[in-house]
Amino acid sequence: MERRLTPSELIRERTRFSSDRPHWIRPSYDGYGIVNLPWSILAALGAEPAGQPVADILWPAGLANALDAVLLVVIDGLGYEQLERALAEGDAPGLQHLVGDGVSFPLTSVFPSTTVAALTALATGEPPARHGLLGFTAFLREFGMLTNLLFWSPLGRFPSYATTGLDPRSFLPVRTVAERATEAGIQTTVVSPEAFRDTPLTKMQTAGATFRGYRTAGEFVAQVHAALAQPGKQLVTAYWDTLDTLGHFAGPDSPAWQVEFRQLDRLLVEELLARLPRRDVLVVITADHGMVPLDPERQYRLDDPALLAGLALPPAGERRAVYFHPLPEQASAVAERVRALAGSDGVLFERTRLFQEELFGPPPHHPEAWHRVGEFVLVAVGRASFPWDPPGAQPRPFLGAHAGFESAEQLVPCLLWRR
Template sequence: MLPAAPDYRSGSLASVLPAVARSLGSSRYATVPGLGLGPADRAVVVLVDGLGYEQLVRRSGHAPFLRANLDSTLRLDSGFPSTTATSMGSFGTGTPPGQHGLVGYEVLDPERDLVFNELSWENGPDPFRWQPTSTVFQEVLLDGVEVTRVGPGFFDGSGLTNAALRGGRFRAASSMADRVSAAVDAVKASPHALVYLYWGELDKVGHVHGPASWEWVDELESVDRHLSSLATRVPAGTAIHVTADHGMVDVPFAHRVDLAGEPDLLTGVRHVAGEPRAAQLYLSPGTTPAEVVQRWQDRLADRAWLGTRDEMVDAGWFGAVRPEVRDRIGDVLAIMLDDGAVVDTARMRPELLRLRGLHGSVTDEERGIPFVTVAARTV
């Protein structure tokens, strides 16, 4: 059985930027849930890729700055699937996946019958057409809030950035120390500012070594030190908010089902996309979802939940779904409930097959994300 679907109205990553915009006095977000935020002149929103709530609580002894704010930290839901591309869409637009349309790591472009990667955007469609909704950054600019986005230079103008995070100016900075300095400079430059700061290092370490590794803990300590530095350097009237796009689970290699050796599972399946922990299957003409669901369920048993697009949409896993987004979602979804995954050694790159930490599914470890707020300084 699947757990309850995300509450996209007030308890998910999609709530973060609208609530921050409201705290900055944006008239466009005056009626959204405020997540308990007080008013601020300026705000820095830090998204730490891969910082799951469960992992943070478990390892909070290694993160004194975050631990000091843990009692007031909210546990939000990343949404589904719990993957970066989808989460960035929810974060940037303040809407659920069924509205912004970034519904997976790999998804089908129905117009071209082509699967593309929404993270790299290689061979992807026009990002402005694929995701036409205004972002929160674009909206608050109209209220006179100065918006600056800080991250690695290759993000500037990328397909995912243009689809999910457009608006304001972009400041490229490589190291975490440089990103903190760029964020501080940006927030000092305007009396009414929203600065977005992205950190991806923790996610990379978690994928390679696993979220329970000492390497992950070392990286968390580094993140915590830089967050503490940021908090001491921003001017008065600046609130700092820290959140994440998803958590992560450790997936032993012995617990992975390889489609390259399971030809029966591919019978009637035109495309396999999604994530190793939340596969989305697009079926061949004449194949019914029920027969694929039964075949996959027999193979995976209680390790996974198998269901149809209609079931997932009706249960609210994608929020309200625009008509043009519906066919981007797989006809059948295979959602892992244990510490397993579905991979394909005939199709996936070796470096992806070697990753230990994975995400995308519906477990607490993957969906739970923190929302940490450091109240605006008065002096």
């Protein structure tokens, strides 16, 4: 009798990038990715999904019977492979108990597999090519400049466009999950660090929701419990960001990251979930992306004067998914220089191929998506990276990063546990 594939094997088989890139994962927008998760959650609460939910083979039938609340916990930067290692090594006894008592499977992130693009996908149920936030930095024709999309500001040390009176919500062309939930009679709350309360990106992603800020772990738990204790149908999204921060600056395999993860395991299971103020709760634990430890010997700075002279704009995107906008008549020369710089540590794609293969997501696309992605996109292989820092910036050493197609950055956990 033929052995049935595990969920992990199934998703790896369905999303394998190519035979010559066996460790790369193709982001799924058709039932096996984080972009599908919001539609499953809305359906579980009785709302009509406007997009494709998670595939039936992964999402158990009857999971939402008599359900009045969903708690979605988003752990920034927690990759599926990191979680699997932690469970195997006994570093996450609380989550191990939930896995045994619930349902667990991986989902893919989006491309680029990075916070701005992926969190917005979770907040809207739409892929990057549709919501338009296509990386850490991108060229915005609307403003005529290279823009930091995390801060919604010109690249460099500049204030946000919001300070000029522009409305961040109007920049996002799609509806949020919170807006859809509110229309369906579901109260929606986002629990996130207090420092993010009034940032433009938060205003885009949380439109339609009540924001509850926290400063400490204890306040995080208290704010989630207070939101869930309200009567009626509830969708509460709780966001935790410290693992991502430590992954970048200490490394995703560092002792500091491991200590933080063990503390988070106890916080989630012994404090947050053990004392939920109601019983009719579906808990969904997931992440926006994973992370790759970087090799300092495979870091290639994009400061070659000859390369920069051939560009209409500085390199944009991410250090593991770089966007290049060559000057007219310079495309071939730029491509040749980038390939020579990267060698076997990077793969240079033409923008046309990435859109044709729907790696940013299927159509219809944001009208500016094509222009926000460079003519060429360099994707890092293994532990390589391709940083570029604007003049005057003081570079910080990165020991971990994400944005590409490696399975460590593309696959994230999805754990379902019914209280």
